[in-house]
Amino acid sequence: MLGATTLTAGFLLAGLPTASADQVRDGQWANQYFNLEKVWSIxxxxxxxxxxxxxxxxxxxxxxxxxxxxGYDPSGGGNEVGTSDPHGTGVASLIAGQGHGAGHADGVVGLAPGVKILPIYKMxxxxxxxxxxxIKWAVDNGAKVINISQGGPSxxxxxxxxxxxxxxxxxLIVAATGNDGxxxxxxxxxxxxxxxxxxxQDLKIWARSNFGQQVLLSAPGARIVSAGGCSGGQYCMGDGTSFAAPYVAATAALVRAKFPKLTAGQVAQRLVKSASQPAGAGKLPDERYGYGVVxxxxxxxxxIPAGPAQGPLALPAGVKDGGSSPAASAGATAGGGSSADPGAGSGDPAAVPELKQSSSSTMPLILGGLGGVVVLLVVIIAIVVANGRRRNRAQAVPGQPGGPAPYGAQQGWPPAQQQGAPQYGQQPPPGYPPQPPTSYQNPYQGQ
Incomplete structure (x- = not known):
């Protein structure tokens, strides 16, 4: 699974004779790509x-x-305050890390240090x-973005x-695609x-990044320095889509802060429309890069026009209309803004076309006599049939956006990485097994 142990193929800095605070911050190459000072000026x-x-x-x-x-632990064990496994701390630090020390110049800094983190345990x-x-607890407790750097085959x-x-x-839920290619x-x-x-770091797809038509974006996910207790230190370095997802979640949070009237789908729309297109990619979204690097x-x-409330997101199973929810409809109607209007914006509530029924002014009917009754019945039947066909078209085919879960039997997650946990009856696929996180020498030992 994409759990805390997927800090795979990491690199050790333990051999450096004089590890310093600068090495942690300088090791965050993704922040240089993002150009944090420009981002934070907004x-x-x-x-x-x-x-x-x-x-x-x-x-x-x-x-x-x-x-x-x-935060919240569904198991009731208080594990949302996690110290034994550094994965969740590392993910959170890439979103909201603020560094420490004079001028916050030391340690890990995240892409959106103004946000607050709601920690939720995965089991x-x-x-x-x-x-x-x-997910439901996060929604009910005010989260506007949910990051899930976990995963499984079903x-x-x-x-x-x-x-x-x-x-x-x-x-908006942002999730990592997986690490077994x-x-x-x-x-x-x-x-x-x-x-x-x-x-x-060359902005080429990481070799083990999972791929498919569901990929919408990509982000830095190799040689990523993050906060967390690795090998007795305070920092780790590793590879994986687990680290790419929080950068996109942080970007979504930044957009939600600036454009609070955008729906979740419209936030995703801004992210995909502003992404850097991968060199040589054909029709987008590309199955590896999505629409490009965030x-x-x-x-x-x-x-960027706000666009429809659903944006590029596939319609979840059981949801009948991309903009039917009260929150989504309100956001699409009010608009979410553009660079020309950084506040509310004009919006672009492009909706799913509705079946337009002709009125008596555009299609007069002669209602007198038997002929008029027959004509009226024909029109009513035509409308009913058209509506029925429209409803049938709205029911998505499995495997397509808006359809039911398309990949076979609906099952739970892979087994927890603990002994005596056979509850799901299946083993994780190759590439998901636990691997020990790589240590990043702590330059702040004892501070």
């Missing part, structure tokens, strides 16, 4: 809550002090999958229902989720 994401469903987040890490809100009671419960009815719940409440895992593959692949500054400043 917003740091203040006022937005981002839920991190993962292994728990350490609220006492110096780079996350004051950024972590009370429920009895070691069952807690992510569906976590979905479940509870998961698809939870994704639909988030969509209908205008919350095969098809996109779940929940990234669930309709309604923004699936993210990983690129290396560009936060451009997402905040480009003149």
């Amino acid at each position: 917003t740091k994401g203040e006022g937005v809550k981002v839920a991190v469903i993962d292994s728990g987040v350490d609220p006492n890490h110096p780079d996350l002090a004051g950024r972590v809100l009370p 429920g009671t009895g070691d069952r999958d807690g992510i569906p419960e976590g 979905t479940s009815a509870k998961e698809t229902e939870a994704v639909a719940y988030a969509y209908e409440h205008d919350v 095969s098809s996109v895992g779940y929940p990234a593959a669930d309709p309604g989720v923004l699936a993210v692949g990983a690129v290396s 560009r936060p500054y451009e997402a905040l400043t480009m003149d």
Whole structure:
């Protein structure tokens, strides 16, 4: 699974004789690509809550002090405050890390240090999958973006229902695609989720990034320095789509801070429209890069029409209309802004075309006598048939946007990485097994 142990193929810096604070910040090559000063001249994401469903987040890490809100553990064990497994802390630090020390110049800094993190543990009671419960709790507790750097080869009815719940409440779910170079895992593959692949420092796709038609964006995911207790230190370095997803989630939070009236789908629209297109890509979205590599500054400043409420997101199973929810409809009607209008914006509530019934003024009927009754009946039957065909077209085919879970039996997550946890009856596919996180020497030992 895309769990805390997917800090794969990492690199050690333990051999450096004099590790310094600068090495941590300088090691964050992605921040140089993002050009943080330009991004932060627009917003740091203040006022937005981002839920991190993962292994728990350490609220006492110096780079996350004051950024972590009370969270939720579906198992009731208090594991949302995680210190034993660094994965969740690392993911949170890429979103909301603020560094520490004089001028916050030391340690890890995230892309959106103004946001607050809602930490949610990934497992429920009895070691069952807690992510569906976590999604609903995040929605009910004010999250506007949910990051899930976890995954597996199948979905479940509870998961698809939870994704639909988030969509209908205008919350954007961002998820990692997977790390074994095969098809996109779940929940990234669930309709309604923004699936993210990983690129290396040359902005080429990372070799083990999972791919498929569900991929919408890619982001830095190789040689990523993050906060977390690796090998007794405070920092880790590793590869994986687990690290690409939080960069996209952070960008979404920045956009939600600047354009609060945009729907979740319209936020995704700004992200895909402003992404850097991959060299040599044909028709977009590309199955590896999606629409390209995320560009936060451009997402905040480009003149991009709000578009339909659904944006590029596939319609979740069970949701009948891309803009039917009260939150989505309100956002689409009010508009979400563009670089020309950084506030509310003019909006572009392009809706799904409705069947227009002719009025008596445009199609007069002679209602007198038997002939008129026959004509009226014919018109009524035609309208009923047209409406029925329209409803049939609206029911998506499995495997297509808006359809039911397309990849076979709906099952739970892979087994938890614990002994005596056979509850799901299947083993994770190659590429998902646990691997120990790589240590990044702590230059702040004892501080």
